[in-house]
Amino acid sequence: MIRLTLLIILFLASLLNLFDAPAYYFWLLAIMVSEFPVIFAGVTVAITASGYWPQKYRTAGTILGIVTFLLFISPIIRSFIxxxxxxxxxxxxxxxxxxxxxxxxxxxxxxxxxxxxxxxxxxxxxxxxxxxxxxxxxxxxxxxxxxxxxxxxxxxxxxxxxxxxxxxxxxxxxxxxxxxxxxxxxxxxxxxxxxxxxxxxxxxxxxxxxxxxxxxxxxxxxxxxxxxxxxxxxxxxxxxxxxxxxxxxxxxxxxxxxxxxxxxxxxxxxxxxxxxxxxxxxxxxxxxxxxxxxxxxxxxxxxxxxxxxxxxxxxxxxxxxxxxxxxxxxxxxxxxxxxxxxxxxxxxxxxxxxxxxxxxxxxxxxxxxxxxxxx
Missing domain, CATH: 3.40.50.1820 (Alpha/Beta hydrolase fold, catalytic domain)
Structure with a gap:
């Protein structure tokens, strides 16, 4: 459950690459999320990989982790384009x-x-x-x-x-x-x-x-x-x-x-x-x-x-x-x-x-x- 909770938090943060920040401190977070994507993507991979061992909500967490990872690296993909x-x-x-x-x-x-x-x-x-x-x-x-x-x-x-x-x-x-x-x-x-x-x-x-x-x-x-x-x-x-x-x-x-x-x-x-x-x-x-x-x-x-x-x-x-x-x-x-x-x-x-x-x-x-x- 801790893994899934952390991945939900990261997923919400990753959405700042797609949507406007709703408040001042979210704007500051948006700068970090969009311009330091490697850090956030790396943390997401580490937490997602921790679900290798059998645990509750493992599949849901893994899917969410993959989606979150892709959102975090989306600025990198777009920059290449x-x-x-x-x-x-x-x-x-x-x-x-x-x-x-x-x-x-x-x-x-x-x-x-x-x-x-x-x-x-x-x-x-x-x-x-x-x-x-x-x-x-x-x-x-x-x-x-x-x-x-x-x-x-x-x-x-x-x-x-x-x-x-x-x-x-x-x-x-x-x-x-x-x-x-x-x-x-x-x-x-x-x-x-x-x-x-x-x-x-x-x-x-x-x-x-x-x-x-x-x-x-x-x-x-x-x-x-x-x-x-x-x-x-x-x-x-x-x-x-x-x-x-x-x-x-x-x-x-x-x-x-x-x-x-x-x-x-x-x-x-x-x-x-x-x-x-x-x-x-x-x-x-x-x-x-x-x-x-x-x-x-x-x-x-x-x-x-x-x-x-x-x-x-x-x-x-x-x-x-x-x-x-x-x-x-x-x-x-x-x-x-x-x-x-x-x-x-x-x-x-x-x-x-x-x-x-x-x-x-x-x-x-x-x-x-x-x-x-x-x-």
């Missing part, structure tokens, strides 16, 4: 000049058993001072010689929390492959509201350009990358600043349509998304509708917008998948080169583990995109 098409799809999206990532394959089974690579040394620097606040960025220098492009990374955190230390593994990965990376802190809500973060992105860009000689940055080749709230900031910056040095923008599960997003809030057991928007935009939509329109990247896409990479998981319970679909359609309508990496099993924050199924595929897409737009 996506990895077979991602090269062709990105080449179709960006044309013959597409330069693929250094990895021979977008997904490798062996990487699932690896820990994240070490983080390289970085400098924390003040890039802008306002009355009462100094903003800093963490600078990861390219590990390849010469003048190199620079990726500006903007963190998530509902516009009111988080910092430049979040998820440093991708910063180090890109630095090792020849990109300078600046992970930027910006002014947070509710003390500071839109467009303050976009102004901070512009200030960071100006600072890096002014000090390009010291940092070995190619001043004509910047790319913006943001996660969640940070993705909204970089998309808005990329589509409104019209800076010739911005060669592309990378959107990890960002809210692209703030007006639509307010009309369909997230599950309140996961996050009170309307309260989050109130803090960032100064009130509800019916009070300050102009602020919601002004903060919606989708409103500013035009035929001069830079190439865009969209990455989103279909099981995202914090930022609806629909945001990316709407942005994808708007980019298509304006003829902007772009690619949408769709991860059917993934939830918000799936890239916590670069060696997980979603982490591997997104890293491959990011490197290919950077190689292509900065050549």
């Amino acid at each position: 996506i990895s077979r098409s991602i090269k062709i799809e990105m080449q179709a999206a960006f044309g013959s000049r597409t330069i693929l990532a250094t990895e021979s394959s977008a997904f490798k089974l062996g990487k699932l058993f690896k820990f994240s690579d070490s983080v390289i040394a970085y400098q924390s620097l003040v890039y802008k001072t306002y009355p009462g606040i100094s903003l800093t960025l963490d600078y990861y220098p390219s590990q390849q010689p010469g003048t190199r492009p620079c990726v500006i990374v903007i963190h998530g955190g509902s516009w009111s929390s988080g910092n430049s230390k979040q998820l440093p593994e991708l910063n180090s990965y890109l630095a090792k492959r020849g990109y300078n990376v600046a992970s930027v802190n910006y002014r947070l809500a509710p003390d500071y509201q839109n467009p303050a973060p976009v102004e901070d992105v512009k200030a960071a860009l100006n600072y890096l350009r002014q000090n390009a000689g010291n940092f070995h940055i190619d001043t004509n080749k910047f790319v913006l990358l943001g996660r969640s709230a940070g993705a909204q900031i970089v998309l808005l910056a990329a589509y409104t600043l019209h800076h010739s040095s911005l060669k592309g923008v990378i959107d990890f599960y960002g809210p692209a349509d703030m007006v639509w997003g307010y009309s369909l809030p997230a599950n309140p057991w996961v996050m009170d998304s309307r309260a989050v928007m109130h803090r960032y935009l100064g009130g509800p939509y019916n009070k300050v509708p102009q602020n919601y329109v002004a903060s919606s990247p989708i409103e500013f896409v035009d035929k001069q917008s830079p190439p865009t990479l969209i990455i989103h998981g279909a099981n995202d319970v914090l930022v609806a998948y629909e945001h990316s679909r709407r942005l994808n359609d708007k980019l298509q309508q304006n003829g902007i080169k772009h690619y949408w990496l769709k991860l059917p099993w993934a939830t918000h924050g799936f890239d916590y583990n670069l060696n997980g199924p979603g982490g591997q595929l997104s890293t491959y897409a990011v490197e290919t995109f950077l190689n292509t737009v900065t050549q």
Whole structure:
């Protein structure tokens, strides 16, 4: 009976690869289930195998164990399928000049058993001072010689929390492959509201350009990358600043349509998304509708917008998948080169583990995109 009970618990956890998490802590579990599938599949195999000896409910437990195992490894199977098409799809999206990532394959089974690579040394620097606040960025220098492009990374955190230390593994990965990376802190809500973060992105860009000689940055080749709230900031910056040095923008599960997003809030057991928007935009939509329109990247896409990479998981319970679909359609309508990496099993924050199924595929897409737009 203990075996069957454990397998039932694991089975319920495995369903997070198929369905949205119903509450905040289930969302955190969903990240673990989807991006560390080997651990959960291994535990399932061990418990299922314990039914070799005769016991009550042995057959029922074995069947449930097999089903659970298959659900746990489903992200692995799907990743293999996506990895077979991602090269062709990105080449179709960006044309013959597409330069693929250094990895021979977008997904490798062996990487699932690896820990994240070490983080390289970085400098924390003040890039802008306002009355009462100094903003800093963490600078990861390219590990390849010469003048190199620079990726500006903007963190998530509902516009009111988080910092430049979040998820440093991708910063180090890109630095090792020849990109300078600046992970930027910006002014947070509710003390500071839109467009303050976009102004901070512009200030960071100006600072890096002014000090390009010291940092070995190619001043004509910047790319913006943001996660969640940070993705909204970089998309808005990329589509409104019209800076010739911005060669592309990378959107990890960002809210692209703030007006639509307010009309369909997230599950309140996961996050009170309307309260989050109130803090960032100064009130509800019916009070300050102009602020919601002004903060919606989708409103500013035009035929001069830079190439865009969209990455989103279909099981995202914090930022609806629909945001990316709407942005994808708007980019298509304006003829902007772009690619949408769709991860059917993934939830918000799936890239916590670069060696997980979603982490591997997104890293491959990011490197290919950077190689292509900065050549």
